Amino acid sequence: MNRTFSRESRQLARTAARWLALLDSGRASADDLQRLQCWRAASPQHEQIWQRAEGLRQRFQEVPPSLAMASLDRPEPNRRTLLKRGLMVAVLLPAGWLLSQQTPLQALRADLRTAVGERRGVRLADGSLLQLNTATAVDLDLVHQRLTLVEGEIALNVSRAQALHVELGMARVSVGQAQVCLRRDAEQCRIGVLHGSVQVRPRHGAALALQAGDQLTISADGSGAMDRFDPHQPDWRDGVLSVNDQPLGQFLRELSRYRPGWLRWEPALESLKVTGTFRLDDTDRVLTLLAASLPLAVQARSRYRITLVPWQKAA
Amino acid sequence: MSEAASPTEQTLHGLYREHRSWLERWLYQRLGNRWDAADLSQDTFLRVLASPQVLSELREPRAYLLTVGKRLLVNFHKRRSLEQAYLEALANLPEAQMPSPEQRWLLLETLQALDELLDGLPPAVRRAFLWSQLEGLNYAQIAERLAVSERTVKRYMAQAYEHCLLVDL
Incomplete structure (x- = not known):
């Protein structure tokens, strides 16, 4: 973010940062360390920022190195790419x-x-x-x-x-x-x-x-x-559809969710009643069962285009 | 809207009413996810609300919303890509080293904070700093990996420290 900092805090951060970089180099002499002690003791602000710097190093010490490295050193797409459409697919x-x-x-x-x-x-x-x-x-x-x-x-x-x-x-x-x-x-x-x-x-x-x-x-x-809530409604988890005295239209609308293609029926069939437990992985068989127990016939132009008609029309 | 609404509130309401669905659609096209798009558009308006002095000067509200929205979108992607890299690293861990679910979330939050702290550093500086802090590499090793001098590494380190100390203020 573009925050603005006072000249003093910038100067303070810069001085502390140089000390830290010197310490990390492993080349700080006894003399350097002595001078660092003096700098820290010179003002409460110095000591305060030094404490924060130590805290900063501590934060990196506390994370597991390999996980942190993999996460923080990931390849970063640039801003222009980020703003393009449909990026999430790639992630x-x-x-x-x-x-x-x-x-x-x-x-x-x-x-x-x-x-x-x-x-x-x-x-x-x-x-x-x-x-x-x-x-x-x-x-x-x-x-x-x-x-x-x-x-x-x-x-x-x-x-x-x-x-x-x-x-x-x-x-x-x-x-x-x-x-x-x-x-x-x-x-x-x-x-x-x-x-x-x-x-x-x-x-x-x-x-x-x-x-x-x-x-x-x-x-x-x-x-x-x-x-x-109908306790039989979640029966689909076991692969079955259980209904009790359900209007056929409602039953077929439910059944067609499990079938590719379209399934139609004459309006006259809408309110016939269905009772039973049907296996969802063989919906062709469900239709055959319906034809066997209700006054209707299955007219199939293909497996994917099916119409149910009342007996008298089928005749 | 209540009668007591200040001009700022009125502007904001108007802005929200007129441009929310447009902004959400723009974000959706880039995110492919309605939930995130709705959240980000909400955040954008919250940001705008947080700096109400700008509202009265808005000649091009959509341009302004896009500026704020783009910034949030970039941050969002950064968080996401961090999450993604983290999850992949987790998935590759041996079972025995897998942190508990609670630790996983805490760690992710810590990493997100560190990621934000380092945001804006040039890639080489960031990498030098990470190698030093996380892997304990010395300056000579970092210099070799980056093909720069040790003096440059030291300068990079100072730059990274200064950046983090200032962001953390």
């Missing part, structure tokens, strides 16, 4: 190292992503368990104890009391010693609490605490709705 750690599922996640900063139909679990460095559901993107920044759910759905189990903060766009959630399910798409975000309690700070409106069993949905317009 990310190698993905293979980050995403290893066997070892605990050493990395403290990462971008995690799952494809449609994919699920993944990662153990974070602080011991928390993070699970990503289908089509989910997460920015992880454990240096600052925070995580951004960019889109999709995660389950988070934080055992430590120190909270992990999750950004959902429409709200921030602080999770410590709790288990939550979080979901975010363009229209809304949803916070469901399995165990413990969490703090929610909506972008618009007052902060609130949610307890186990609570579910809060916040829409892009800022409105919020409280419900009971």
Whole structure:
């Protein structure tokens, strides 16, 4: 920073610095040391800056040399490069190292992503368990104890009391010693609490605490709705979708999150009721099961273009 | 806005309303991360708030915001690149030497403070100083590594000490 210093303090710092440089050279004579003692004794300001200088050297003594050297002597991109667009991509750690599922996640900063139909679990460095559901993107920044759910759905189990903060766009959630399910798409975000309690700070409106069993949905317009959290909702972690008397339309919307391509159905089917537990890694089979138990037929133009129609139309 | 708002507050409110999303977008394009962009834009306005005398003289508010924003962005990148280098060094440590999670944070904070202290020193001076302080190299060894004379090393050391003592004031 461009601070301005008085001429005296500059002069003082310069004199002390020269003494220090002489001492470090290992070539200070007994005579030099005698003169240094005199200089220190000559005024309280001299002694004061000398104490600070000693403190300064102490600070460098206290850090582990190899870690400090690697961090402080890193190659520094110049200012011009820093101000260019999209630099952060270059600063990310190698993905293979980050995403290893066997070892605990050493990395403290990462971008995690799952494809449609994919699920993944990662153990974070602080011991928390993070699970990503289908089509989910997460920015992880454990240096600052925070995580951004960019889109999709995660389950988070934080055992430590120190909270992990999750950004959902429409709200921030602080999770410590709790288990939550979080979901975010363009229209809304949803916070469901399995165990413990969490703090929610909506972008618009007052902060609130949610307890186990609570579910809060916040829409892009800022409105919020409280419900009971469906205990079967996090079943996706075990690779299943469990529903009880759910309208078919709602079920299919949920199912299509796990399928690439599009899935359509005639409006007449919307309110048929579905009950059962379905395996998420074989959604083709789920559709076959639906066709077997409900009055509907599956019309597939390809695996990725599927329409469900009522029986009478299919005939 | 309350009626009692001073002219400065009014200017700041106006500035914030008119330019916040623009600044955030500018930062986002360089950071690729909305959270950091929002934080940095917030910091920029806080800096502007901290020096209100400038506000009344603002003819080109966006140019001014960019000046402040760029400085914060550069500092931000410096902290990030330090973090990155630190994390990589940590990852390469043998298990037995791995500091506890608490120590890791404390150490990172200490290193960030030292990094700021050294900020602004020419690279050769900074390196000479680090070799001396951290690795205990003598002037002859540093001189050889940098291909300069020992006298120059001594001058570098004095320059680094002076810089640190002044920054630390």
